[in-house]
Amino acid sequence: MTTLTDFTAVLAHWEAQRPDATAITFGGSKWTWRELAARVRRNAAAQRAAGLRPGERIAVLDFNHPSCLELTLACAQVGTANAIVNFRLAPPEMVYVINDAEARLLFVGPEFAGAVEQLRAQLPTVERVIRIGGPDDEYEAWLAAQEPDAEPCSAQPDDCFVQLYTSGTTGFPKGAMLTHRGMLAHARNVALDQEMGPDAKAQVAMPLYHVGGTSYSLVAISQGARIAMLRLPDPAAVLDMLEAEKITHTFLVPALLAMVNKVPGAAGRDYSALKRLSYGASPMPLPVMRASLALFPGVMQQVYGMTEECGVVSVLGVADHMDPSVAHRLVSAGKAIHGVEIKICEPGTGEPVPTGQPGEIWIRSEQRMSGYWHKPEATAAAFTADGWLRSGDGGHMDADGYLYVTDRIKDMIISGGENIYPAEIERVLVEHPCIDDVAVIGVPDEKWGEVPKAVVVAAPGRAIDVDDILDYCRQRLAPFKCPKSVDVVAALPRNPTGKILKKDLRKPYWEGRERQIV
Known part of the structure; x- marks a missing residue:
């Protein structure tokens, strides 16, 4: 092969x-x-x-x-x-x-x-x-x-x-x-890490528009494994298939896992064929983590990745999930998989930062995309001359080589496995006649990991009707992108150059939480 x-x-x-x-x-x-x-x-x-x-x-x-x-x-x-x-x-x-x-x-x-x-x-x-x-x-x-x-x-x-x-x-x-090169490298690296071979039966429950669907399918195809595909990620159907088809490998986002745990009789099923249950693409609430570990003991692993790298770049393995002496690692994204290099750099200078210090996560591997279609400037901005991808995610690496994803350089929100950029929502809200200024942030949500919140300033002489704002968004955006709540403030916090300080807006909502982004 x-x-x-x-x-x-x-x-x-x-x-x-x-x-x-x-x-x-x-x-x-x-x-x-x-x-x-x-x-x-x-x-x-x-x-x-x-x-x-x-x-x-x-x-x-x-x-x-x-x-x-x-x-x-x-x-x-x-x-x-x-x-x-x-x-x-x-x-x-x-x-x-x-x-x-x-x-x-x-x-x-x-x-x-x-x-x-x-x-x-x-x-x-x-x-x-x-x-x-x-x-x-x-x-x-x-x-x-x-x-x-x-x-x-x-x-x-x-x-x-x-x-x-x-x-x-x-x-x-x-x-x-x-590309062929990127997808084959990803398939080779992931299959090696997950011990997937021709005898594997891989459940494809996530949508094919996502790397968790198409890239995961191509991993299975590359290994000659059987694919068992679901039309929609229905939690009861996921469990039925795991049991009936003796699935050995699957990938589920935390929001779906939360629903799977609530299926009546879930604990009474036979999942003994399952070797790897990978999860990722959004934050995993700790109650869901605990319930999932009880339902699927000895098979769970966390994956962190991105479309630009054809999917997975790091894994927190089964052993780290089961060892209480390293329970702190449950909020990490694990270690780089085979064939992938990861380092943490200062976003402004590109210089590597000391171990344990925060910076931007940079990735280098054969898995990389060839670029963004018809967007040469965006492609050039994404990659360094020596092939490192600037992920846009912030994080740090500990002395043992475990990656911790703590924030997003580009303010991306991941809700139920879906990537949402605040700019997409802000460009809609700024057109509303009652809004003078707006910032969209991600706030914690027990079901979806995090959801968008709009923080708005009323236009002079106007009053904000929250229900009207939410309805305005529903007419113009996909449902998962719509803000779930709206806060009205007198002014948005800005630095001396006028940039909105989103970290200040987010801070009250994330206070006391170990933010986990995967």
Whole structure:
């Protein structure tokens, strides 16, 4: 496997080695490696027949479905890239992502077909919309119309084949271009750390627009493991699948784990096949941690990562979760995984800081993205000349090499595994006629880890109606981005240069808490 340099070769390898073994299960259906490979080749042929050329994009707007993985693997064969749209976005945000990707084909699930019809006139690059699943499915006929493509393009290691969008500090998402080299490095590093091999059964419960969905799936595919996919991350369905399909590996965000713990009869199930339950992407409240450790003893590990690095960069392992003598490490993000370097630097100068001192987390590995789509300035700002990614997260490293993520340099909020930049919300709120000034911060929440709070200053002669402000946001933003509360103040704290001191705004809400961001 170490000699394979692209995912077309990976798929061909497992088709040859395990043709009749199950590759994917979903909703009562299953596909062997031979069947999956044949479908991917038909998909590639259909993309070529549609006139797609290397370097161009398609887009998927759907809940989890194997077709999204088929499209991604077919893109690897054609030289195109799959831009997977966050289905939780508000319609204007969906339009932005699809147009930014310049997607020529748009694949939509039945739940989103009506919305896309209403938005169709705003999508000038989309030549065809293809429905996936449901009574109006067009995808299967689209595949069946083609003979399998037998001549994959000569993929280069740094070719992008999947494009996942991250929220931007300017209020607009950025498309992280994820490559064969990066994804294969991530798969190799994570599989080694998690002891995942061909006999593994990996549950994919998280959305495929997230690295916890697509990147995790590609780790399993790289190892020839079976994928058991859920359409939606339903807590009862998660437990049913863990037990019924004897899942060995899964990844869940803390918000979902909190709901899993509350499923009636959860403690009476058989999870003995489970070897690794990874969690991350948002803060883990300690009550949820304790309940999860009781429900899933001896298998839990925390992961910290980001889209720009194809996913995981550090892990707090099973042993650290089970050893009471190092209980303080439960608020750390663990140690760098194989193939990843992590250091803490002073954000302004880039100089390394002493052990235990705070700074910005910098990461270097082959897992890195090739850059942000059509954003060379943002790409240049993200990377140093010698390949270090400036993560934007603040933290420190202890003398034993454990990473502690304590704040965010860029003020990002992570709520239930979703990345939210305050700028996205602030650019909406500043347009409200009753608001003169605004800052959005993350405040603690027992269910979601943290949620957005708006701190506003009323415009002269105006009064703030909190319910009106919240409703204003709901009409313009995805629900998970909307502030859950609004505070009205006379003025926002600023430094001498006029920058809002968000750390001062956050301080009262986080007082006395060991802030854990993963």
